[in-house]
Amino acid sequence: xxxxxxxxxxxxxxxxxxxxxxxxxxxxxxxxxxxxxxxxxxxxxxxxxxxxxxxxxxxxxxxxxxxxxxxxxxxxxxxxxxxxxxxxxxxxxxxxxxxxxxxxxxxxxxxxxxxxxxxxxxxxxxxxxxxxxxxxxxxxxxxxxxxxxxxxxxxxxxxxxxxxxxxxxxxxxxxxxxxxxxxxxxxxxxxxxxxxxxxxxxxxxxxxxxxxxxxxxxxxxxxxxxxxxxxxxxxxxxxxxxxxxxxxxxxxxxxxxxxxxxxxxxxxxxxxxxxxxxxxxxxxxxxxxxxxxxxx
Ligand SMILES: Cc1cc2nc3c(=O)[nH]c(=O)nc-3n(C[C@H](O)[C@H](O)[C@H](O)COP(=O)(O)O)c2cc1C
Numbered sequence: 001x002x003x004x005x006x007x008x009x010x011x012x013x014x015x016x017x018x019x020x021x022x023x024x025x026x027x028x029x030x031x032x033x034x035x036x037x038x039x040x041x042x043x044x045x046x047x048x049x050x051x052x053x054x055x056x057x058x059x060x061x062x063x064x065x066x067x068x069x070x071x072x073x074x075x076x077x078x079x080x081x082x083x084x085x086x087x088x089x090x091x092x093x094x095x096x097x098x099x100x101x102x103x104x105x106x107x108x109x110x111x112x113x114x115x116x117x118x119x120x121x122x123x124x125x126x127x128x129x130x131x132x133x134x135x136x137x138x139x140x141x142x143x144x145x146x147x148x149x150x151x152x153x154x155x156x157x158x159x160x161x162x163x164x165x166x167x168x169x170x171x172x173x174x175x176x177x178x179x180x181x182x183x184x185x186x187x188x189x190x191x192x193x194x195x196x197x198x199x200x201x202x203x204x205x206x207x208x209x210x211x212x213x214x215x216x217x218x219x220x221x222x223x224x225x226x227x228x229x230x231x232x233x234x235x236x237x238x239x240x241x242x243x244x245x246x247x248x249x250x251x252x253x254x255x256x257x258x259x260x261x262x263x264x265x266x267x268x269x270x271x272x273x274x275x276x277x278x279x280x281x282x283x284x285x286x287x288x289x290x291x292x293x294x295x296x
Pocket of ligand 1: 243
């Protein structure tokens with residue numbers, strides 16, 4: 001031991017620096033591997049039910065596609081058929097693109113509804129149109145619950161108004177409520193009982209195949225968002241109006257009210273109908289093309 005003393009005496013600053021560097025590097029490595037990019041995200045939810053609600057279902061298991069025990073969600077021998085497609089003259093394509101823009105530019109979110117009835121078939125066709133949307137691996141992860149029963153609409157309104165009162169007075173905070181002031185929205189939602197139909201759009205986080213195995217709904221959020229865009233366009237094309245709403249904190253109660261499973265999460269609540277005679281809308285301007293388009 002004594003033979004090392006002169007060496008240690010001479011080089012101790014370097015030895016101490018080496019030990020400190022080693023311990024520092026080890027600490028940094030351990031912090032990196034245990035780092036949670038979204039601390040407390042799902043853990044902060046109170047019940048397992050709410051954890052399921054918060055789950056986007058976008059996690060993928062690693063595999064090389066060679067596992068013989070796995071069955072595909074679609075038939076293994078799915079036939080591929082010729083595409084049905086009619087190519088239009090380019091002038092007609094230009095004209096149609098402009099016509100569609102002109103039509104969609106008149107779509108508005110309406111907050112005052114007439115209770116005039118609408119044929120149920122119109123609503124069914126609108127839902128059919130939404131159901132044509134693309135979806136991740138063709139999982140079609142959507143459920144549309146259509147409510148016309150006045151008693152159920154009343155219960156929806158009670159649930160939404162109770163939560164919205166808390167949202168506006170406590171949860172949303174000053175900045176959010178200030179941003180909403182020009183739109184003149186509040187927690188009173190007369191349209192939920194005035195409109196002849198309410199459409200509740202649910203995204204399905206997952207489903208089960210006939211053999212009982214779980215079917216992952218890849219990109220369910222994006223798929224339902226795309227379908228919702230088509231839904232809004234179909235409502236507008238049919239000559240009706242709607243209000244895109246995402247009532248904060250109402251999902252679980254509304255899901256329970258309409259008897260949907262915990263594998264589904266409410267994404268949108270849309271009253272659909274004709275506008276009230278006195279309906280007004282905020283005089284909003286939309287961004288011009290040059291502000292939303294980047295051509296490369
Ligand atoms: C995701 C989303 C959530 C919305 N939530 C509400 C809502 O809870 N209540 C409401 O009155 N409007 C809601 N809106 C409507 C917007 O305020 C409206 O689309 C926006 O002001 C533009 O007006 P326009 O739809 O007439 O173009 C929502 C819109 C979107 C896209």
